[in-house]
Amino acid sequence: MSRQIYLDNAATTPLIPEVIDAITEFMKEDFGNPSSTHAFGRKTKNTIENCRRSVANHFGAKPSEIIFTSGATEANNIIIGHCIKNLGVKRIITCEMEHKAVLDTVKNMAKAHNITVDYIDVCQKGNAQLTHLEELLNQTEKGKTLVSLMMVNNEVGNILDGKATAKICNQHNALFHSDTVQFVAHDHVNFREWGIDFATCSAHKFHGPKGIGFLYAAKEATIAPLLHGGSQERGFRPGTENTIGIVGLSKALDVAMSNLEKDVAHMKQLKHYFIEQLNTYFSNQYKVNGDVNKGLCTILSIGFSREIANELLLFSLDLKGIAASGGSACNSGSNQGSHVLRAIPVDDKPFIPVRFSFSKLNTKEEIDYCIGVLQELLKKPE
Amino acid sequence: MSRQIYLDNAATTPLIPEVIDAITEFMKEDFGNPSSTHAFGRKTKNTIENCRRSVANHFGAKPSEIIFTSGATEANNIIIGHCIKNLGVKRIITCEMEHKAVLDTVKNMAKAHNITVDYIDVCQKGNAQLTHLEELLNQTEKGKTLVSLMMVNNEVGNILDGKATAKICNQHNALFHSDTVQFVAHDHVNFREWGIDFATCSAHKFHGPKGIGFLYAAKEATIAPLLHGGSQERGFRPGTENTIGIVGLSKALDVAMSNLEKDVAHMKQLKHYFIEQLNTYFSNQYKVNGDVNKGLCTILSIGFSREIANELLLFSLDLKGIAASGGSACNSGSNQGSHVLRAIPVDDKPFIPVRFSFSKLNTKEEIDYCIGVLQELLKKPE
Numbered sequence: 069m070s071r072q073i074y075l076d077n078a079a080t081t082p083l084i085p086e087v088i089d090a091i092t093e094f095m096k097e098d099f100g101n102p103s104s105t106h107a108f109g110r111k112t113k114n115t116i117e118n119c120r121r122s123v124a125n126h127f128g129a130k131p132s133e134i135i136f137t138s139g140a141t142e143a144n145n146i147i148i149g150h151c152i153k154n155l156g157v158k159r160i161i162t163c164e165m166e167h168k169a170v171l172d173t174v175k176n177m178a179k180a181h182n183i184t185v186d187y188i189d190v191c192q193k194g195n196a197q198l199t200h201l202e203e204l205l206n207q208t209e210k211g212k213t214l215v216s217l218m219m220v221n222n223e224v225g226n227i228l229d230g231k232a233t234a235k236i237c238n239q240h241n242a243l244f245h246s247d248t249v250q251f252v253a254h255d256h257v258n259f260r261e262w263g264i265d266f267a268t269c270s271a272h273k274f275h276g277p278k279g280i281g282f283l284y285a286a287k288e289a290t291i292a293p294l295l296h297g298g299s300q301e302r303g304f305r306p307g308t309e310n311t312i313g314i315v316g317l318s319k320a321l322d323v324a325m326s327n328l329e330k331d332v333a334h335m336k337q338l339k340h341y342f343i344e345q346l347n348t349y350f351s352n353q354y355k356v357n358g359d360v361n362k363g364l365c366t367i368l369s370i371g372f373s374r375e376i377a378n379e380l381l382l383f384s385l386d387l388k389g390i391a392a393s394g395g396s397a398c399n400s401g402s403n404q405g406s407h408v409l410r411a412i413p414v415d416d417k418p419f420i421p422v423r424f425s426f427s428k429l430n431t432k433e434e435i436d437y438c439i440g441v442l443q444e445l446l447k448k449p450e
Numbered sequence: 451m452s453r454q455i456y457l458d459n460a461a462t463t464p465l466i467p468e469v470i471d472a473i474t475e476f477m478k479e480d481f482g483n484p485s486s487t488h489a490f491g492r493k494t495k496n497t498i499e500n501c502r503r504s505v506a507n508h509f510g511a512k513p514s515e516i517i518f519t520s521g522a523t524e525a526n527n528i529i530i531g532h533c534i535k536n537l538g539v540k541r542i543i544t545c546e547m548e549h550k551a552v553l554d555t556v557k558n559m560a561k562a563h564n565i566t567v568d569y570i571d572v573c574q575k576g577n578a579q580l581t582h583l584e585e586l587l588n589q590t591e592k593g594k595t596l597v598s599l600m601m602v603n604n605e606v607g608n609i610l611d612g613k614a615t616a617k618i619c620n621q622h623n624a625l626f627h628s629d630t631v632q633f634v635a636h637d638h639v640n641f642r643e644w645g646i647d648f649a650t651c652s653a654h655k656f657h658g659p660k661g662i663g664f665l666y667a668a669k670e671a672t673i674a675p676l677l678h679g680g681s682q683e684r685g686f687r688p689g690t691e692n693t694i695g696i697v698g699l700s701k702a703l704d705v706a707m708s709n710l711e712k713d714v715a716h717m718k719q720l721k722h723y724f725i726e727q728l729n730t731y732f733s734n735q736y737k738v739n740g741d742v743n744k745g746l747c748t749i750l751s752i753g754f755s756r757e758i759a760n761e762l763l764l765f766s767l768d769l770k771g772i773a774a775s776g777g778s779a780c781n782s783g784s785n786q787g788s789h790v791l792r793a794i795p796v797d798d799k800p801f802i803p804v805r806f807s808f809s810k811l812n813t814k815e816e817i818d819y820c821i822g823v824l825q826e827l828l829k830k831p832e
Contacts, residue, residue, distance in 0.1 A: 082481045083481055091474075092473075092474050095470045096465075104773070105768075109773075140689075141688050142520075145679070169678070173678040277477075278693050279689075297554040307523035308661065310520065310695065311660050
């Protein structure tokens with residue numbers, strides 16, 4: 069069994085040749101420390117600032133509003149800490165379906181700084197309820213509020229109405245942070261026009277390298293740095309820059325944005341076709357987790373009925389060369405409970421969850437292969 | 451003027467072909483998320499764990515004692531925070547000559563957590579005084595103590611007697627952390643045998659990539675993570691791993707350690723030759739900052755007399771294609787005061803500081819060229 073099919077693109081994506089080439093070329097040409105003011109340093113500094121400008125342009129942001137970090141986890145930690153330490157936030161409204169990088173950070177910082185945390189209601193389709201958000205924001209006695217809601221859920225793919233959410237936050241004088249990790253490079257977003265205060269991204273979700281991401285902070289906010297000891301990133305993120313990563317991130321984003329419509333159309337087709345095939349072969353024996361009509365093209369979370377599937381399904385798929393996951397990468401390959409699926413209030417009998425997630429590199433033929441393997445693996449109901 | 455000579459290797463070093471090749475090959479072959487448990491993830495996880503084992507082996511450490519970080523700045527921040535939050539440290543003894551990544555972190559955390567900070571005396575040659583360390587450690591009423599002293603000073607190159615320092619700390623039941631950024635890959639160190647509790651490193655100081663480093667924490671200590679939201683690095687450093695960086699770091703370290711004696715001999719020769727030439731052409735018009743007899747082969751910090759040099763010297767060197775610095779990269783290329791040089795209690799008339807720092811890639815011929823340029827730039831004393 070030598071064939072390998074990668075359908076776990078929400079966990080991470082393959083590097084594309086354009087990014088590999090950009091990094092390789094950069095490694096051969098450029099090694100200066102961006103903080104050095106001699107020619108070697110200036111050259112690298114120039115490269116980084118060009119990357120920053122390019123990244124900012126894709127989101128209607130100013131270069132000074134983009135701060136490179138080691139990834140979205142660090143970026144989320146910086147922003148949530150900043151809001152509490154610098155901006156007087158006394159309450160955070162978030163959702164049980166957030167990524168742990170937000171959820172755990174909120175829980176830890178709330179405990180350390182005596183912050184109230186409210187969780188927004190989720191409907192049966194897994195959508196955060198904006199009417200509930202408004203209700204919560206009307207409780208003005210709870211003090212300055214940060215709303216942290218992800219733009220696309222990483223497990224079920226549901227898309228938040230980011231503009232509407234930002235508008236509600238702005239109307240209630242609350243800050244709005246969005247983990248946009250799964251969203252950017254798969255759709256257009258103008259942080260400024262939408263009214264988003266803080267956003268976070270990770271390059272490896274759009275065919276860039278791991279260990280590099282950025283945060284957007286509107287209005288050139290003075291960020292409370294998480295680290296101390298250097299003036300890099302205007303002092304907001306000390307430590308010598310991951311120059312290779314920045315070059316790779318910028319290139320990956322450029323490629324993604326310049327082919328966005330075509331790639332998205334392709335992935336939509338794949339997802340649509342996958343569902344069609346599931347209907348053909350496993351009708352009534354599966355459900356889509358989350359809101360199939362409001363889901364991003366990259367993510368398809370399926371629950372297979374226990375009549376035809378068991379906990380070994382992901383393991384069996386892996387043996388057949390198909391990479392999928394049970395949820396986020398943390399519990400990929402296992403069927404341990406997902407906090408996201410638990411947060412969706414459905415009263416179905418237990419299903420076996422499998423997240424298939426697509427990139428522009430996947431093909432219809434791979435879906436056919438995957439459906440074929442599923443037919444082999446899943447028992448016919450008696 | 452097209453010639454460019456790089457003599458700022460204490461700020462950062464060029465990537466070597468072995469590292470570029472290792473990274474390029476890895477990028478083409480391997481992209482999984484190490485947290486994914488399917489075949490793609492396991493492959494990458496395996497690569498990372500092999501790197502960790504290899505890194506640990508170079509320092510007599512267990513793999514579980516090595517935690518990859520985005521660099522030494524983050525590593526220093528994690529360790530100092532951990533000692534205060536988890537290990538009951540009430541006092542920190544450090545030195546005014548430390549890198550800002552330690553000094554600023556200590557200052558910030560001391561303020562936030564009401565920690566006493568004592569600074570160890572420095573002699574005229576820039577060496578931290580271990581007799582004073584003992585005196586300070588005898589003040590046992592100040593509570594559980596962390597000693598943070600760098601193994602090699604990044605501006606003047608002075609080497610700490612790491613074994614003796616660790617012994618004193620151990621005898622006084624104090625924890626010992628050493629920023630070993632400039633030291634590792636230029637000499638052998640066995641963290642365990644020496645009795646070091648915590649050490650920090652950055653790959654880009656030994657021809658590896660920027661944005662990746664590691665910390666050593668003895669006895670598989672439970673680190674208080676700085677970031678929240680993931681179980682990577684056993685939960686001590688959440689966030690998807692910088693896989694490219696880890697591969698590059700490991701390869702750079704392997705190459706450095708396998709050629710260590712030869713490379714060090716070469717750099718010693720360069721430094722010795724540089725000083726010889728300075729004596730020949732600028733005798734009595736310069737001094738060596740720090741302890742020339744106790745300095746690492748990579749770093750030569752010179753103070754040129756104001757009779758022959760002025761504040762534009764670094765700028766002029768840069769125009770002639772020679773990259774050197776005024777101190778750490780933060781103030782490289784400028785002559786703004788160095789906190790390190792200020793910390794050395796000398797009462798000389800002001801000198802113009804220039805740090806030349808070498809790597810194995812530099813040549814005697816480059817030193818000749820540099821000396822030639824210095825002869826052009828420096829005024830003959832009247």
